[in-house]
Amino acid sequence: MTRVGRQRSIAALLAVAAGVAYGLLALLRYRRFTISSWDHAIFEQAVKGYARPGAPIVDVKGPGYNILGDHFSPIDALIAPFYRLFPAAQTIALAQVVLIAISVAVIAVLAMRHLGTLTGSAIGIAYAVSFGLQSAVEAEFHEVAFGAPLLALAGAAYVDRRFGAVVAWSLPLLLVKEDLGLTVAVIGGVLWLAGERRRGLALLSTGLIATAVIVLVAIPAFASSDAYAYASTLGGDRGLLTTLLDEPGRKAATVALTVGITGLAALLSPWVLLVLPTFAWRFAGDNAYYWGTEWHYSLVLMPIVFVAMIDTMRRWPTLRWATVVAVVVTAFTLVNSPLATLLDDQTYAEAPRAASARAVIAAVPDGASVETDIAMMSHLVTDHTVYWYGSVGDATPEYVLFDVGAGIGSPDDIVGYAEQAHGGTYELVYDNDGYLLARRQR
Numbered sequence: 467m468t469r470v471g472r473q474r475s476i477a478a479l480l481a482v483a484a485g486v487a488y489g490l491l492a493l494l495r496y497r498r499f500t501i502s503s504w505d506h507a508i509f510e511q512a513v514k515g516y517a518r519p520g521a522p523i524v525d526v527k528g529p530g531y532n533i534l535g536d537h538f539s540p541i542d543a544l545i546a547p548f549y550r551l552f553p554a555a556q557t558i559a560l561a562q563v564v565l566i567a568i569s570v571a572v573i574a575v576l577a578m579r580h581l582g583t584l585t586g587s588a589i590g591i592a593y594a595v596s597f598g599l600q601s602a603v604e605a606e607f608h609e610v611a612f613g614a615p616l617l618a619l620a621g622a623a624y625v626d627r628r629f630g631a632v633v634a635w636s637l638p639l640l641l642v643k644e645d646l647g648l649t650v651a652v653i654g655g656v657l658w659l660a661g662e663r664r665r666g667l668a669l670l671s672t673g674l675i676a677t678a679v680i681v682l683v684a685i686p687a688f689a690s691s692d693a694y695a696y697a698s699t700l701g702g703d704r705g706l707l708t709t710l711l712d713e714p715g716r717k718a719a720t721v722a723l724t725v726g727i728t729g730l731a732a733l734l735s736p737w738v739l740l741v742l743p744t745f746a747w748r749f750a751g752d753n754a755y756y757w758g759t760e761w762h763y764s765l766v767l768m769p770i771v772f773v774a775m776i777d778t779m780r781r782w783p784t785l786r787w788a789t790v791v792a793v794v795v796t797a798f799t800l801v802n803s804p805l806a807t808l809l810d811d812q813t814y815a816e817a818p819r820a821a822s823a824r825a826v827i828a829a830v831p832d833g834a835s836v837e838t839d840i841a842m843m844s845h846l847v848t849d850h851t852v853y854w855y856g857s858v859g860d861a862t863p864e865y866v867l868f869d870v871g872a873g874i875g876s877p878d879d880i881v882g883y884a885e886q887a888h889g890g891t892y893e894l895v896y897d898n899d900g901y902l903l904a905r906r907q908r
Contacts, residue, residue, distance in 0.1 A: 871900015
């Protein structure tokens, strides 16, 4: 086998290993009814809508809510054919894992091709277990998963000086999420710095214009409010500067860790400039969840900084020592990480209330409409019309299902709540282990 063949085989093995580990993590968390957020249910409803085929209606956000009026992510429709064949919440969870695994293969091959098999393998492993990837899998599916392979492929083309391919892999980012249009614009700026004046200026202009059209025209056209809801989160009620200065230590730590996992080598490549738009909206946003290293918000940053790291070492081979620092920092982040839970026997045991959870779900007929809380939402979307407690609007669900045992603030008088919220008469049909189910009387 040639050197290139060996490197590709190693990269494929790393990608498969990462895919198996992350797939196992995602499936075990789902099996144990681990509560993350309502986002997984939102995206499953969107994909379910595309798979019909039809519009991505997300009743979890509100009856008849078109998700394109929230975030512009039509690329999610690519999962629809697979969901049509395998309609399940696990399908979109595994779709995210596959997208991440593809990015692992791309980064590993790139690193080995330019830095040698040993150094490149170490970088590939560091990327595969980086905190941004782990946190994204723990947070369950989000549309930015598509950004990981696209940014890895665009970055690989940049390092290889295939500038036409950089443009080709960058443009689909406009379909991933509206803020990535600014990232596309920065890619154009980086190409301009590399001497690709015409391509760079064209891509920069395209990114800026596309962002404006998506935020000012496309999203409002689908939104019931006729506006882009997240514009108000920049600075919030206290002003942009005040929000930017909130918890500066936490924000600085996020930046430090993001470049620290590359041994700081990423800072010497122009490609690292791509992190600026993401950090800008995260730190200017008034949602504290944006500011740390949790959730899925750092996923798109991982391929950026690792490509920048490889580009730096390609330019200055003497900086390969940074790989050691990167490995040490990455090893530190593995302590108490999501992947570390795979070493805990408890992860594989059935959750204490799992049998009752399955029983209460089974008591809701397929096709029925149900209002529920985030504890049970992602387990109901596949076979039911699901509304969230808090945004049910004027819908009248046939069933109301709460997990009061989870301690997330759901009403424990489920019948009283249902009758007050929706009118009519409801009866309690299930009450066990903190799971309550009420059915509307016909």
